[in-house]
Amino acid sequence: MTIPTRSADRGSPAGSAPSGHGGAIAELRNVRKHYGEVQALRGVDLQVHAGEVLALLGPNGAGKTTTVGLLLGLLKPTSGAVTLFGGDPESTAAKVRVGAMLQISGVPATLTPREHLDLFASYYPAPLPVARALELGSLTEVADRPYGKLSGGQKQRLHFALALVGNPDLLFLDEPTTGMDVTARRGFWEQVRAFIGSGRTVVLTTHYMEEADALADRIVVIDHGAIIAQGTPAQIKSRTAGRRIRCVTALDPAFIRDLPGVVSVEAGGAALEILAQAAEPVVLELLRRDPGLHDLEVGGAGLEDAFLALTGRSEP
């Protein structure tokens, strides 16, 4: 993915902002959350800076949704502190500045998108006009159709519009494109980009690397309830020092795997996919051993590869 981040310098570098001041509009400080014996979060420090698009990336069960639940005041931390706009996440003062698209299965089926949005807008001091929210969710055509008769994608877009209608400063998107096909997912990203103007802050959870890469300024990788990496998408990808080499060669994959600097080797059709820390020495060695090597391509490793390198296992 090569979609440029809109402004990579908006957020402070990870961890360097003073806690509770200035840029951080939402914060977890040394937060632990246990559900009985299960440790969902094990001492997480996280700051959300004004204006950034932050992706929480990790496999299912990593603690992403728990993090969002804590920031939204749905859950209380077992220990540690959670603040939202400098106050209690459960306060009305904080809630009027937040919109959330959560993993829900539905809203009452007999009301229409227009009615749902009209009601939700009334909860906020300065909401968007309902017509605008319908437009942002591409729902204008079905505005007066009962929710129960909408398609899956339309329902999902209403959940998105419900998150926007309060005109929030901070938007939470919890696994927003789960269950969408590729086309719908890309369309949804366009809608998110259309909404995030200047000054909007977004916290996105996803287990799609591509989604984090496409939307986020900063990625925080969570696994087993702890933050294992954070940085810009470019930094996360460079953490693997990863280059992907693709070529057709007569060499034995097992031999290539043992070359210095090679992380993994996979067969991809007739060609081999080699993940290496740096491309040049490996390519040099391959060409020296196999002059007949052809169809050589070298590219940056994707986030999937980064995730593999960071967690030692593949994306679920």
Added chain:
Amino acid sequence: MSTSTPAAPAAPAAPVRRNLPRLYLLEAKYEFLKLWRLRAYSVSTLVFPLMFYVIFGSTFGRFSTQGIRVATYLLASYTAVGVINAAVFAFGSGVAAERGQGWMMLKRVSPMPVSAYFAAKTAMTMLFSALVLVILTVAAFVLQGVHVPVGSWLELLGVMVAGVIPFAVMGLMFGYGVGPNSAAAVLNLVNLPMAFASGLYIPIEQMPAFIQHIAPYLPAYHFAQLALAAIHARPLGSAVHHLIALAVFTAIFAVVAVRAYRRDEGRTYG
């Protein structure tokens, strides 16, 4: 929120400016539309009682029980059926379903005052209760010539509207207790026998003796007796007695509902 370290300075407490009366009105409006369009709800609340009144009223209406005509008795008791259905389904399976699908979680995250949700549900259930009374009053007058003096009718209306409360709490108890998937089924299972054994379908004095012994242990019986007192039936027990019984039932339901809610918190949210 637990704060083991000092919290960040609170945001300047700017008052949140919203049109609260409009918010409460919209919540009520959409609660009404939601229920009205839900066939299962409006039919079980408004149509079933009327249907039963037409059938049983024409069969037994001319007899008398507790010192009044059965046609008059059934006006009170079938309205009570409608009120109980309106309350237990709005607060039982309704709340359970809205929690189950995550709608409550979305509302909890929003700045909606929680009171708006419950106030709207209560008010609209009361409106449905008043509607069923109006419908049955007209039916009783047209079909059976039942004439209820205005004062008694207003008293009956008061009983019906207030009667929403114990059964709303009973609905919540089942909704929180058995969860979204089985709430409607369990409520149906409980509701019909309860109404029957409380003398709502057939006058209590016509029921077998053992049922007459069970009835005082059922909230619907006391509710029905209060309604019958409003239209001058010969009382079975004093009104104060029935009021206390209903209050005790409501308190027990509330305690169980709160416990079930707490047990479930963090799993279903809302």
